[in-house]
Amino acid sequence: MITRASQLFLPTLREPPADAEAASHQLLVRGGFIRQVAAGIWTYLPLGWRVHRRVEQIVREEMDAIGCQEMLMPFLTPVELWQQTKRDFIEELFRLEDRKGTDYVLPLTHEETVTFHAREIQSYRQLPQMLYHFGLKARDELRPGKGLIRLREFVMKDAYSFDRDEAGLEESFQRQRGAYVRIFERCGLVTHDVPAEPGMMGGSESRDFLAPAGAGENTLVTCENGDFAADIEVATTTPRQAVFPEPLEKPEEIETPEVTTIDGLAELLSIDTAATSKAMPHVTQDGAVVLALVRGDDRLEEAKLAAALGEPVWPADDDAIRAAFGASGGSLGPVGFEGRIVADFALRDGQFVAGANRDGRHLRGVQADRDYEPEFADLRESAATDTCPNCGGALGFQTAIEVGHIFKLGTRYSEPLGATFLDDDGREKPLVMGSYGIGPARIMATAVEQSHDENGIVWPRALAPYDAHVVALPGAEEIALQAAEMLAAAGLDVLLDDRDQRAGEKFADADLIGCPLRVTAGRKSLEDGKVDVRDRATGDEKRLNVAELGKEA
RNA sequence: CGGGGCGUGGCGCAGCCUGGUUAGCGCGUUGGUCUGGGGGACCAAAGGUCCCGGGUUCAAAUCCCGGCGCCCCGACCA
Known part of the structure; x- marks a missing residue:
């Protein structure tokens, strides 16, 4: 089938729209595939x-x-x-x-x-x-x-x-x-x-x-050796080993004035940040305060916390924290907390420095199951310093589309x-x-x-709007039409650019739209009857007789 | 919901801070001449509720208030 560009509603843009950042957003709009009607609401134009x-x-x-x-x-x-x-x-x-x-x-x-x-x-x-x-x-x-x-x-x-x-x-x-x-x-x-x-x-x-x-909008975590891949929201990877100080018989309260961050705490005590614990109070739908505990160098993965609790939760605000702990964020810990405590598996073994639930004080030597009774769950977000749970290999993180x-x-x-x-x-x-x-x-x-370059889209063959884009340059319209007909006869969908535009503009549009094959008929074709066939992905170009086009395609 | 930015011909922007004739520029569009293998040149022209509503003022795109819309960054999902 042949579609003539001169009759097609195909508004291509020279510049990307100001509000577009993602490559796919820019190129699909520029290429005349889609247009926005309102936020998150789009029209697919004929090509799209x-x-x-x-x-x-x-x-x-x-x-x-x-x-x-x-x-x-x-x-x-x-x-x-x-x-x-x-x-x-x-x-x-x-x-x-x-x-x-x-x-x-x-x-x-x-x-x-x-x-x-x-x-x-x-x-x-x-x-x-x-x-x-x-x-x-x-x-x-x-x-x-x-x-x-x-x-x-x-x-x-x-x-x-x-x-x-x-x-x-x-x-x-x-x-x-x-x-x-x-x-x-x-x-x-x-x-x-x-x-x-x-x-x-x-x-x-x-x-x-x-x-x-x-x-x-997702993060894919993979192992360098190819034996692990997961969405970061459920990825369970191996944290680095913490360096612990000498264990204590029981927790010991220490003065930590002005210290409200893990880094500050670790520095003051000259210990590994991984030998501290971080308390993150959350509230459930019915207002109950739940304490999530992760290692000091870890980040809480909220999706995992919600999964562990079986219900959605939100970070507690200052008032709720005061009411439940009698202290402010920065000095919170599990010891003495009356509510439900969910601790990350990384806190199962070893002694950690934790908030004392008194402003400006922490506890040294806090041990799970001795000093407080948590439920254990996987709560931590995979970190760059983690290793593969299957082989110990290094991990990679990539943004991904679901x-x-x-x-x-x-x-x-x-x-x-x-x-x-x-x-x-x-x-x-x-x-x-x-x-x-x-x-x-x-x-x-x-x-x-996944497939574009600085000039435009490079459609996978199976998805391209047309299999071939025939560019007719002035004087060679007849040959271009013959070429398009040969390709169509071979079963391809063909876009024939028969518009009265400059060569440069037609080539630029062809690159932008990104059909797998571009066939150009121009002045040179009038001399030898051949056309230029160019592969959009590789840029390889060869001159072929029009008669050969069918089998080549 | 929290934070940041934007709204001016079809597209991309300037003008706004420091109100003042006909609101500019590039691209695109229309007509014409020359051109013609990577967005060409020249001439002429069309095209605007300056997001909306209110206020201040002799005078508002510009200042103030209130809306709405859109984009980006943190909590949700194909």
Whole structure:
């Protein structure tokens, strides 16, 4: 198929928009792929929508290949479904009301709706089932941005599996996981399949597909030897060994006037920062104060704390700290604290300097299980000085985009919504579910992040808006058209730049738009009947006869 | 929610601090001439509620107050 640039709505920009920082944001806007309507709300222009559809088609083929069935569920959703699963209080949820006063939500995902339909599954004989759709999602994000990376409205391919039991779920989960690996591979992306944090979906196990990128919102932790990779929110890596002073029989209070930081404390006492502990009071939804304790040189990973507690928490403010500890931040510690204490595993062995819960004083020789009774959990954020838990190798940290996320949901949705089936033992049981999401827009953004140069986008072949971009220079319009027809006959989608523009402008646009092949017909072609075929990725160029184009492509 | 920045023709910006004729510049757009393998040159022209509302003033893009929108950095997710 041939598309003529002269008739295409393709507004390319010479300069990037002032508010764009991420490479994908700049290039997709400059290349005329997308335009912003409001924060996190975008239109796909003709070129951008072509790319989106190519991503969709790859996803569709891989879903169909594992027996997942396409359908379409609605955007407007009665709030009752979300009330039944108790997700109606989620802050990101858009709510609206019709003229009769009936409440609706715009779905964050479609677990509720698909489970509503799954109530029609009656018997184990109908299982397993896998369903999917490409549906709009709406999320009232606090901070949308970075082009297509964080959107308030977007198309998601969400798939759902229904099984009799955990073993069946495991099988469905692995089928989806395999499909995801193939999808990202076909899209030409580098991704890592890593353990993740289930967040608001709930459920037992989840895995993220993280794609390293210049701009992103996740941090991927990997081992130099390739035997470890995880999202930093769940990464458990090995902290460096602390250097401890001589142990004490019991804690000893010491004067530490003016010292409110770990560095100041370690310096005053001439000890390793890793031989201190850091108290970070948090409050739960119902106002209880929980003390999170990590080693002095560590940072608390809040996602891990929330996971350990099983509920979200917020850092306590000064008033709450005073009330619970009788001291201010900087002198807090576990000894004598009445509430719940969660300590990082790094504090299990050894004696640490901790706040004394009296301003200007600390305790030396504080030992877990002797001087205070904590629950232990992994709370620390992986640090650059950590080593691989599997081989001791050095770790690397990269920003990454989450392009896919798959969850084992279990009965989190089927139970509240009453989606049950009759098993072969004659008993009624809730369906065991999984859910599997991919954002095509993020795949687009990731492809650009991972593959571009100073001149523009270098699309992976499978995602390019057109396979070939034929540049017609003045005088050679006829040859250009013949070349385009040859390529089209060979099954390629062709963009024919027949605009009345200067050569430089056409080349610049071709580089910016980033189709894999560029074919130029110009004055030289009139002499020898050949055209220049240039590979966008490598820059390699060769002169070919028009007749040879088909087989070359 | 906390912090920072911005809002002026389609795009990128200047002007604002220190109010004062017709609000400028580059790019783009339209018409013309010459050009024509990496964003060319010259001539002519079109195009603006200076984010919105209020206030101060003889006079507001400019000063004050209040909104709204957008971007970036810390707590959420495909």
